Amino acid sequence: xxxxxxxxxxxxxxxxxxFYPVKWYGPRKFEKKRTILVxxxxxxxxxxxxxVWARTPVSFMYKAEFDKSxxxxxxxxxxxxxxxxxxxxxxxxxxxxxxxxxxxxxxGLFPEGTRNPDVETMLPLKTGAALFAIKxxxxxxxxxxxxxxxxxxxxxxxxxxxxxxxxxYDKPITKELLNEATVIIxxxxxxxxxxxxxxxxxxxxxxxxxxxxxxxxxxxxYSKQGQQKE
Numbered sequence: 001x002x003x004x005x006x007x008x009x010x011x012x013x014x015x016x017x018x019f020y021p022v023k024w025y026g027p028r029k030f031e032k033k034r035t036i037l038v039x040x041x042x043x044x045x046x047x048x049x050x051x052v053w054a055r056t057p058v059s060f061m062y063k064a065e066f067d068k069s070x071x072x073x074x075x076x077x078x079x080x081x082x083x084x085x086x087x088x089x090x091x092x093x094x095x096x097x098x099x100x101x102x103x104x105x106x107x108g109l110f111p112e113g114t115r116n117p118d119v120e121t122m123l124p125l126k127t128g129a130a131l132f133a134i135k136x137x138x139x140x141x142x143x144x145x146x147x148x149x150x151x152x153x154x155x156x157x158x159x160x161x162x163x164x165x166x167x168x169y170d171k172p173i174t175k176e177l178l179n180e181a182t183v184i185i186x187x188x189x190x191x192x193x194x195x196x197x198x199x200x201x202x203x204x205x206x207x208x209x210x211x212x213x214x215x216x217x218x219x220x221x222y223s224k225q226g227q228q229k230e
Contacts, residue, residue, distance in 0.1 A: 005078035013052045019151050020049045025196065026143070026159030029055035034101045035162065036140045038129050038185060040193070041110035042119050045149035050108065051079065053157070059100050060108035061093065080105065086114070101136045111185060117214070117221045119147055119207065122189065130165065130181035134173060139164045140185065144193040146200065147207065156205075158196035163188055 037058060039046070047060035057079070064083040067073040076083070080100060084093045100107050109132070111125040133140050139162040146156035165181050210218070 003078075005074045009051075009075060009079060016048075016052050020045070020052065020149055021152070021154045022049065022053050022157055023154060024053060024157045024159070025199065026157075026192075028053060028159070030058075030106055030141070032056060032104065032106075034104045034136065034138050035106045036101070036129055036133050036138050037106060037108040037143060038111050038140055038189060039108070039143040040122055040145055040189070041112050041115050042117070042145060043115065043148040046110070046145060047081070047108060049149050049155070050143075050145075050157070056106060058106045058108045061097070061110065064090075064093075082107070097132060098136065101132065101138050107132070111182070111189075117218045122186075122193070125182050125186050125189075127175075127178040127182045129185055130168075130178045131173065133165050133185075134168045134177075134181060137164075137166070137169055140188070142185070142189045142192045144189065144196050146196060153208075156196060156200060158192050158199075160188065160192035160195070 039050075047058075047062060051058060051060070059080040059082060061082045061084045062076060064085045066076065067083050082093050082096050082100070084090050097107055109129045111129045112123040113126040113128075114123070116123050129140065132138065141160065141162045143157060143159040146158075147153070149155060163184075165184065168177055168181050171177060
């Protein structure tokens with residue numbers, strides 16, 4: 001069954017690609033060794049479009065709620081994706097992620113922890129990516145997605161260079177250490193973000209206007225956080 005769905009995905013990738021055009025900056029083919037990809041998360045389609053355009057398999061984390069669909073569950077299993085139960089300590093997801101890294105696989109994480117409705121900002125990062133990287137001594141590669149995925153609307157992806165958190169290796173893993181390491185991850189993610197924004201600004205490419213529905217969701221999002229969008 002797994003081989004069937006893997007073959008199905010490989011075939012569908014070529015069909016889906018024209019529907020989600022992407023201008024990709026940086027490498028699309030990665031060395032097949034354990035790596036943690038970290039990027040912003042603005043759409044449920046983020047891991048799908050990344051998988052379609054990347055030339056090397058990446059095992060992304062995804063909401064475990066999608067497993068309610070027999071079809072999606074089998075597709076994600078074939079892709080070595082990791083189901084995560086949000087809002088709780090998911091031991092199974094942690095074990096599978098560690099197993100994939102031990103097997104020299106590439107794992108895709110969204111350190112923001114949830115989809116961000118504000119495409120112009122990044123949310124504060126969770127410390128999970130730092131924990132996995134330090135515990136397994138795995139290099140990290142940051143990337144940035146310009147816009148929410150929309151059918152037939154060109155998007156822009158920027159993939160940066162690898163870096164490591166080797167200064168934290170072999171040290172006791174504490175909350176303070178993880179917070180310090182996460183600051184570095186955030187800085188690297190902001191670097192690739194700023195690199196892409198600079199390229200697009202030089203090309204005169206502007207963000208599209210938000211729809212009324214998107215603006216309402218954005219306002220609701222900030223209201224729940226007790227914040228106000230500037």
